[in-house]
Amino acid sequence: MELRHLRYFATVAQTCHFGRAAVLLHVAQPALSQAIRQLEAELGAALFTRTTRQVRLTPAGEFLHDEAKRVLGSVDDSVRGVRRIAQGRLGLVRMAFTGTSAFTHLPRIVRVLRRELPDVALEIHTDLLTPAQCDGLRDDSIDLGLLRPPATGEEISVRTIEVEPLVLAVPAHHRLADEPLLAMPDLATESFVLYSNPDSAVNEAVVRRCRQAGFLPHHEHDAPGTAALLALVAAGLGIALVPASARAMPLTGVVFRDVAGAGSVELALAWREHRESALVTSVLDVLGVLFAADRQPVQKAAG
């Protein structure tokens, strides 16, 4: 038996008329008669009682009509499902976020993905720093990461979505708070508050810049996150270089200053380069639009 038989049968059952069914199916009437007889022979069951004047379903035909409709509908659904999966519009994406990116970007990402790709389920992994995300991509435990480059490993593709300059956070009454212009060497003798996590990409950027300026940051205190770090600065325990977005959480007793040559940190989407799935591609497309819209007004303001 083939779906052809079921399709032909369902149409004849619907119309109870071989001629009209043949028209609907775009085949000649004898071809239909033949296919139905063939089906009946294979099943060992009469499906229609037919005279030249009247075609009626037998009980077995009645049953098969229901079944055929179900099966054909089911096949259609399967085809639709396969196509949507192949188009990356149906499936599960496991997405990782760093601690800070979760707060700043996760809500918008989830919202836009639910709107644009409603049949793509999201599995969210939070508090994964860059190296953990790279591992996750490599061992296929996540599909997409929001991390701070550089991502280690050749097989990982990266698309930067945001560049944040590092800015100086100093206690309000610190000597550097009032300097007209600051450059990296000015920080050489200061005590730094750093992030606790040894894998922190921000820390790494800070240390790299300090080394380029000819010194290593003197590190007395550290904090698990930006909020805690700023609190320590406010308390006068040291200075810190933090992403510019930290200005969004103002704290009395902390002053933010631009520093020439302080560099910047990036936030980027990362995914497996090879065997890239249609799902990841379509998610990247949607997120690309989202972050392009982000950048657009900034460029206008600058130009």
Added chain:
Amino acid sequence: MELRHLRYFATVAQTCHFGRAAVLLHVAQPALSQAIRQLEAELGAALFTRTTRQVRLTPAGEFLHDEAKRVLGSVDDSVRGVRRIAQGRLGLVRMAFTGTSAFTHLPRIVRVLRRELPDVALEIHTDLLTPAQCDGLRDDSIDLGLLRPPATGEEISVRTIEVEPLVLAVPAHHRLADEPLLAMPDLATESFVLYSNPDSAVNEAVVRRCRQAGFLPHHEHDAPGTAALLALVAAGLGIALVPASARAMPLTGVVFRDVAGAGSVELALAWREHRESALVTSVLDVLGVLFAADRQPVQKAAG
């Protein structure tokens, strides 16, 4: 798309090996490769990632594998269902019983049908006398009847399953209770208790026999069923001719006597003669065995 594609695909998905799948499917490997490529082209989706060394399902293929197994299983189930319906082993039979046959035969019929044809559902219609059953058969509201012949109408087939002689029920102290031999003319002057229902086949047989003996039964009282009828006889309100099975409900004050020429009533299965369904046929087969087993010991006892 045809079931062939799904069958081929499911086997390749199972084995992840075109060569072995081809062996299982009894086709050559190139035919399989070709069919799968054709399926992929139609779906617009890659179903396998394949090198010469390794065949793996894509996410779309993974999905289609589940769907294909479901659809193919569903088709198999449908085929089995159609075959069983065509064999009369699956379906619904609407069966009618007369008032008395319901008590005497319905339990055994239901029991044996549930055992021999477990997937045949029974819809029981009770208290339908012979003419009502004939109507039901004709207008297709019942499929099978247990009635007392003769059944009116040419298009109804009948198979007698039981012949019961009519016997005389008389009050214990009635003059006929002690007569050595009785014949119909002896009843000519008696008062009869009859069944209330004007369509009663037993009444008709009684009246016919009386008429053949040259009299019409003098009818003073009637009763809706055999039990009530015997009660009236016990009360001395008259005599009655009843099926011999009435001896199975003995009542103090009632004596049963054989009467020469009293005739008999039959119980028969009845069904539509033309367009007879496989279902009715298989039910008749089972009931045929049941009632043949009934008759066998009786014949032995008689012979």
Added chain:
DNA sequence: TAAAAATACTCCATAGGTATTTTAT
């Protein structure tokens, strides 16, 4: 007698076979 299904017969599309090539490990 007329409408519709079945039958007879033909044709070609394509499923599937064989032989061979390509490719990845």
Added chain:
DNA sequence: ATAAAATACCTATGGAGTATTTTTA
């Protein structure tokens, strides 16, 4: 080097078309 999938090409089955016959209401 080898196993396995892809490709090339050919064959033949059978699906579908046209013409005709049969059937029944």
